[in-house]
Amino acid sequence: MKLVVQVKLLTDEAAQVALRETLHACNRAADHASRRAFETGVKGRQPLQRLVYGEVKAMGLSAQPALHAVRKTADAYAALKANLKAGNYGREGSKRRKAAESKPVRFRKDAAQPFDDRCLSWQPEARTVSIWTVRGRVRGIAFQCSPSQLKMLTAHRRGESDLVLRGGNWYLYATCDVPEPDSLDPVGFLGVDLGIVNIATTSDGDRYVGRHLNQVRHRNRRLRSRLQKKGTKAAKRLLRKISGREARFAADTNHCIAKKLVTEAQRTCRGIALEDLGGIRDRVRLRKPQRVTLHSWSFAQLGAFVSYKAARAGVPVVFVDPRHTSQGCSACGHVSRSNRPDQSTFLCTSCGFAEHADVNAGRNIAQRGAAVWAVSHAADDAA
Structure with a gap:
């Protein structure tokens, strides 16, 4: 069973700058790969990798981050295809569906970036990680998590970890492969x-x-409406805060x-x-x-x-x-x-x-x- 453990990185200013520049570079590369995929119609992982790997690597990325940027792009197009097939963008010919099909997939400059064990290593005992960045490898970045999360990371972490910037804080989402216990034979x-x-x-x-959850939703909806109508810098700052x-x-x-x-x-x-x-x-x-x-x-x-x-x-x-x-x-x-x-x-x-x-x-x-x-x-x- 795949579970995701979220840990918060305790970064200094230099590490934050390096991580932010890395996300920007990876997503610029993913945007380039997306444009090429849209222009050529080549959207599978392996064909797209053969088409743009050299171009992406020339944009300042090492081999593994370049591969992950290309794979992220291919996965985005696979997700778009599945959503179109499921009708999540409306019926054939609808305005929303045409808008989704008529332009390449875009990536936010701070969108999450996956890393494998070649460009991100964990030291669970010391509660630190070492991450590849465009400014070189940044070592000894401390992270914090609960004891149960640390135990799961140590015993079951497998595969990729995603670097995420959310609310001004840095996180790693680590994939853990936890064995499932035998299912009981239910009596009802x-x-x-x-x-x-x-x-x-x-x-x-x-x-x-x-009742309480619905009250919170109604209150937040009214608050968002008032702040959006006001449109001042303070209102926009509060909207970001409550986002x-x-x-x-x-x-x-x-x-x-x-x-x-x-x-x-x-x-x-x-x-x-x-x-x-x-x-x-x-x-x-x-x-x-x-x-x-x-x-x-x-x-x-x-x-x-x-x-x-x-x-x-x-x-x-x-x-x-x-x-x-x-x-x-x-x-x-x-x-x-x-x-x-x-x-x-x-x-x-x-x-x-x-x-x-x-x-x-x-x-x-x-x-x-x-x-x-x-x-x-x-x-x-x-x-």
């Missing part, structure tokens, strides 16, 4: 209904309310919820069943005031956090069809829109079963998770 499933009013609701009846604050708060909230869900499932020897909500933003049609709330809903992030935390704990996770989980009765199976008189109430018009609507949905998801697990493992046993 903890169903988790994901929503906006309640971020997550379990089949056991536990609810993680999203990313909401995303970090939402990610921290999702981390805490995911940890509690996985801990409960592990304690009770159950798996976790989640709804497969992929593409919901394209399927759902809402009034304009509701669209901002839907598009800021970070259900995919919460699902990803649950998945990787569960994998580390040996807890199986299954994704189930979300259709009618909120309208179906978990007691008798009757499905009707009339079963949901309002957002929080479920009252079955067939058998009279009453429950909080999200708890009822969580129970339906748990039942579907058990069915999916039974079918998949019956097929494995037959094979």
Whole structure:
């Protein structure tokens, strides 16, 4: 299992200048490779490397950084192709899609740059790193991280590390290849209904309310609107300062919820069943005031956090069809829109079963998770 450990670099002024110049040089080279790829149509890793390696290296980069700049460019075009195929830039012929297809991929001058072990070496015992820069190798740069992160770095770090400049601070994102424990054989499933009013609701009846997170989002939205209208230097400075604050708060909230869900499932020897909500933003049609709330809903992030935390704990996770989980009765199976008189109430018009609507949905998801697990493992046993 691939995990990323983020460590903060404690750099002096000279190291900061060298690292910044290195990012600028690498991204200028990546921009050059991108223009050549767009002009020639050569966008694969190996063909693009053969085409522009000499040109990129002549821009002041050593061999390995030059290779990484070219590969970063090829990967960017591969990601663009996948996004176009998935429709993430709109339908064929749309204005946004045409804009994405009509120009080469561009890289910010401070965009992250990958380094391998030939141009970046770690000294975990001393908590320092040595990094290649355009001004020569900078040695003995101290970094800080938690004891658990240091232990993971020492035991499992593999492959590349990305140099990142964020908020005026320097970070390294190191890839760690952590072995997964054996998955337990679940005695049942903890169903988790994901929503906006309640971020997550379990089949056991536990609810993680999203009121505070939604209040933070609304407050930040109003603040950004006022500052953007004002347009002064002080307003722009404050906008930069608060940039990313909401995303970090939402990610921290999702981390805490995911940890509690996985801990409960592990304690009770159950798996976790989640709804497969992929593409919901394209399927759902809402009034304009509701669209901002839907598009800021970070259900995919919460699902990803649950998945990787569960994998580390040996807890199986299954994704189930979300259709009618909120309208179906978990007691008798009757499905009707009339079963949901309002957002929080479920009252079955067939058998009279009453429950909080999200708890009822969580129970339906748990039942579907058990069915999916039974079918998949019956097929494995037959094979």
